Amino acid sequence: MIPLLVTGAPILTVAVMTLLINSRHIFYGIGFIDQFRGMGRKYPYMVLALTDETYVLLSTCKYPPEVDRDKAAFYISLFNHGWWIFGSVLGVLIGTLIPFDMTGIDFCMTALFVVLLTNHIKQTKKLIPVVIGIISALLFLLLLGPANFILPSLCLTVVLLALFKNRIDLRKEGAVS
Amino acid sequence: MSVSVWYAIAVFATVAVCTWVTRALPFMVFGNKKELPPFVTYLGKVLPGAIMATLVIYCLRAIDLTRFPFGLAELISVAFVVVVHLWRKNMFWSIGGGTLCYMILIRTVFPF
Numbered sequence: 001m002i003p004l005l006v007t008g009a010p011i012l013t014v015a016v017m018t019l020l021i022n023s024r025h026i027f028y029g030i031g032f033i034d035q036f037r038g039m040g041r042k043y044p045y046m047v048l049a050l051t052d053e054t055y056v057l058l059s060t061c062k063y064p065p066e067v068d069r070d071k072a073a074f075y076i077s078l079f080n081h082g083w084w085i086f087g088s089v090l091g092v093l094i095g096t097l098i099p100f101d102m103t104g105i106d107f108c109m110t111a112l113f114v115v116l117l118t119n120h121i122k123q124t125k126k127l128i129p130v131v132i133g134i135i136s137a138l139l140f141l142l143l144l145g146p147a148n149f150i151l152p153s154l155c156l157t158v159v160l161l162a163l164f165k166n167r168i169d170l171r172k173e174g175a176v177s
Numbered sequence: 178m179s180v181s182v183w184y185a186i187a188v189f190a191t192v193a194v195c196t197w198v199t200r201a202l203p204f205m206v207f208g209n210k211k212e213l214p215p216f217v218t219y220l221g222k223v224l225p226g227a228i229m230a231t232l233v234i235y236c237l238r239a240i241d242l243t244r245f246p247f248g249l250a251e252l253i254s255v256a257f258v259v260v261v262h263l264w265r266k267n268m269f270w271s272i273g274g275g276t277l278c279y280m281i282l283i284r285t286v287f288p289f
Binding site: 004005006008012014015018019020022023024025027028029031032033034036037047048050052055056059060084103104105106107109110111112113114115116117118119120121124129130131132133134136137138139141146148150152153154157158161162168169 | 180182185187188191192195196197198199200201202203204207208212216217219220221223224225226227228229230231232233234235236237238239246251254255258259262263265268271272273274276279280283
């Protein structure tokens with residue numbers, strides 16, 4: 001959003017751009033409706049805090065039986081949120097003091113998603129949704145380019161998940177909670 | 178270029194509200210339903226794998242497969258992350274090691 005800010009884009013443009021760029025978040029709440037709405041005062045915050053990283057962490061988290069699931073999910077969201085603010089502020093304050101070139105450090109985000117995806121596949125043994133995600137993402141990346149492929153790709157993903165429902169459901173042996 | 182404080186506040190407020198709307202949409206549509214439609218429950222279970230795969234592609238979207246270095250630094254580092262993770266089963270080593278691997282590769286074997 002910073003490029004829009006410094007060029008002085010009209011507020012309406014900012015709104016449309018934000019909705020387009022963040023449209024992928026529409027799909028994130030679907031798996032958490034029952035859990036979050038039972039969380040009382042924390043409900044609005046849990047919805048607000050559902051970023052890419054928090055979504056992936058909450059989706060792959062296996063809670064030990066003695067742990068209060070809602071409480072744990074709340075603290076995961078809160079700490080993720082807090083670390084993000086802390087890290088950004090720290091970067092602004094002392095980023096220029098780092099004596100060596102940090103180019104490429106952003107790969108840690110890719111590595112995080114790769115690690116969590118690896119865990120997810122090992123746990124659920126469900127490969128079809130992953131393959132569907134990869135194929136539709138690559139398809140629309142090739143068709144539309146890197147700027148706006150995510151929304152159409154996720155729409156196609158939902159359609160394909162619907163078409164393959166029987167195939168995926170039949171392989172239920174993987175423990176998906 | 179400097180921007181006015183009020184304009185900056187308006188931009189941040191717009192971004193915040195619009196982002197919250199996208200995240201709140203499924204809850205606004207289904208949040209008041211007593212029983213979720215079975216298809217929504219099904220989607221909630223199978224979407225994470227598909228979305229994580231999409232996010233990995235999203236992270237790698239800048240790769241140009243038609244020109245040197247063909248995204249080799251990224252692809253090798255992703256493979257490195259998977260191998261280290263399956264081997265050590267420790268996120269610290271897989272994420273830290275993978276990032277280090279990438280930072281070394283783009284400086285030595287595949288410079289920009």
